[in-house]
Amino acid sequence: MADRQPIALVVDDEPDICNLISMTLQRMDVRADIAMSVAEARRRLAEKHYDFCLTDMRLPDGDGLQVVEAIQELPADRALPVAVITAHGNMDTAIAALKLGAFDFVSKPVNLERLRNLVQLALRLNEGRFLARQEFPALFQGQSDAIQALRVQIEKIARSDAPVHITGEAGSGKELAARCIHDQGPRCNRAFVPVHCATIPAEQLEPLLFGGPIQSERASGLLQTANGGTLYFDDVTELPQDIQVKLLRAIQEKGFRSAATGENIKLDIRILTGSRKPLTDEVRAGRFRSDLYYLINVIELAIPPLRERREDIPLLTRNVLRRISSESRGAAAKASQDAVLALQTYSFPGNLRELENILERAVTLGESSTLYARDLVIPAASPIPCNTGTRQNDLSPLIPPSVSTGTLLAAYPGQFSSSDFETLDDFLQSIEREAIESALGETGGNKTAAAEKLGISFRSLRYRLKKLNMEE
Ligand SMILES: Nc1ncnc2c1ncn2[C@@H]1O[C@H](COP(=O)(O)OP(=O)(O)OP(=O)(O)O)[C@@H](O)[C@H]1O
Numbered sequence: 116m117a118d119r120q121p122i123a124l125v126v127d128d129e130p131d132i133c134n135l136i137s138m139t140l141q142r143m144d145v146r147a148d149i150a151m152s153v154a155e156a157r158r159r160l161a162e163k164h165y166d167f168c169l170t171d172m173r174l175p176d177g178d179g180l181q182v183v184e185a186i187q188e189l190p191a192d193r194a195l196p197v198a199v200i201t202a203h204g205n206m207d208t209a210i211a212a213l214k215l216g217a218f219d220f221v222s223k224p225v226n227l228e229r230l231r232n233l234v235q236l237a238l239r240l241n242e243g244r245f246l247a248r249q250e251f252p253a254l255f256q257g258q259s260d261a262i263q264a265l266r267v268q269i270e271k272i273a274r275s276d277a278p279v280h281i282t283g284e285a286g287s288g289k290e291l292a293a294r295c296i297h298d299q300g301p302r303c304n305r306a307f308v309p310v311h312c313a314t315i316p317a318e319q320l321e322p323l324l325f326g327g328p329i330q331s332e333r334a335s336g337l338l339q340t341a342n343g344g345t346l347y348f349d350d351v352t353e354l355p356q357d358i359q360v361k362l363l364r365a366i367q368e369k370g371f372r373s374a375a376t377g378e379n380i381k382l383d384i385r386i387l388t389g390s391r392k393p394l395t396d397e398v399r400a401g402r403f404r405s406d407l408y409y410l411i412n413v414i415e416l417a418i419p420p421l422r423e424r425r426e427d428i429p430l431l432t433r434n435v436l437r438r439i440s441s442e443s444r445g446a447a448a449k450a451s452q453d454a455v456l457a458l459q460t461y462s463f464p465g466n467l468r469e470l471e472n473i474l475e476r477a478v479t480l481g482e483s484s485t486l487y488a489r490d491l492v493i494p495a496a497s498p499i500p501c502n503t504g505t506r507q508n509d510l511s512p513l514i515p516p517s518v519s520t521g522t523l524l525a526a527y528p529g530q531f532s533s534s535d536f537e538t539l540d541d542f543l544q545s546i547e548r549e550a551i552e553s554a555l556g557e558t559g560g561n562k563t564a565a566a567e568k569l570g571i572s573f574r575s576l577r578y579r580l581k582k583l584n585m586e587e
């Protein structure tokens with residue numbers, strides 16, 4: 116930042132608090148302008164560039180949330196970090212402010228050390244924000260409404276230091292979202308350290324996190340590596356109970372005792388977590404500690420599965436193909452329209468990671484620079500994702516149209532010959548009809564039971580019966 120003295124906007128109508136904050140800021144070499152109401156805050160924000168804003172919640176003509184909202188609506192070159200002062204113990208308001216885009220909160224009576232930390236964070240955030248803003252769109256790709264809303268949400272919560280729990284199916288982008296939160300936040304110049312809890316043997320977790328004996332390779336541990344930055348626990352539900360206890364204590368006490376040196380290590384870490392399974396279920400089943408749950412689940416971010424944002428598939432496909440070509444230094448392969456369509460009708464239980472795998476395999480094995488549906492190996496029956504319990508998507512064919520005729524002939528030996536049909540669609544419809552007829556036969560014509568057998572909903576079965584002219 117330039118050498119000029121930073122300037123903050125303090126929105127409060129209580130003279131005592133205004134004085135306390137102004138004096139603290141002065142000692143930190145920050146100037147303060149005071150606004151006594153929401154209206155005055157709006158006016159000042161429109162007139163002048165501030166470096167950050169600190170607002171009380173109770174104001175004569177409204178509340179602090181309105182100030183937070185007004186700041187979110189400012190043009191990009193006037194954007195600034197904002198924090199709120201809440202009544203003692205009022206966590207609901209604090210969380211509402213964080214969700215609206217506040218980066219932090221301090222509760223009354225105002226603790227001076229906490230206030231100073233908050234100001235330092237605000238200044239760091241202000242320095243990094245333009246850089247982060249530019250890089251962001253290149254990371255979390257997609258133009259669907261769901262992804263656009265998610266990007267706005269990520270941008271807001273990145274400014275705070277609050278723990279965020281990210282939920283989503285396998286491969287849907289939880290870790291990427293965590294990275295985006297880190298990259299856009301005040302800790303962006305420090306480490307982002309992911310811990311893949313499900314893949315690390317239980318007995319190795321403790322030394323890996325908290326450090327091992329001094330002579331070992333991992334004397335310092337990942338908590339220390341991430342100090343000052345962000346620690347992301349992927350599949351946090353897989354953390355063994357004893358590690359949950361240790362982690363809880365380290366987060367609460369903002370420190371722990373090093374196994375290597377026996378000294379007390381002070382921790383300043385933002386904790387982000389991710390899970391495929393709903394955390395509440397794990398707490399209810401007694402597998403996850405409720406006190407740790409409350410500590411890490413201050414803000415929840417849900418990543419929608421890829422099949423709920425099919426309109427993003429063409430763009431994602433293009434970008435993945437571009438990345439593959441830049442990694443292999445070859446020319447970028449293009450996906451034909453039928454390949455994109457085939458991908459859009461698939462349910463992607465493995466989400467983005469599965470899309471990447473399908474494309475990588477097709478590029479490796481493909482012979483031309485254009486990928487057709489026949490080049491894509493898409494599983495015929497997609498397993499139902501474990502964490503949603505949803506059925507196969509109602510509108511996808513029982514067998515995706517991208518499955519090559521050869522694959523089907525191999526799967527149904529002796530039953531069909533591709534030359535019996537004019538088009539692949541006719542061929543697939545005949546298989547669909549066959550599958551439905553056989554399910555209805557086995558269930559004595561009971562449509563509910565047949566739908567169950569086919570792994571689709573009753574509504575979907577009715578739709579298919581109509582489409583295939585199979586209704587009596
Ligand atoms: N919106 C997106 N734009 C571009 N790439 C994405 C997007 N979402 C996910 N990816 C890519 O998809 C792959 C899987 O994403 P990521 O590892 O973040 O998923 P995850 O939900 O953490 O998976 P897991 O449940 O297995 O831990 C990564 O290569 C990631 O970069």
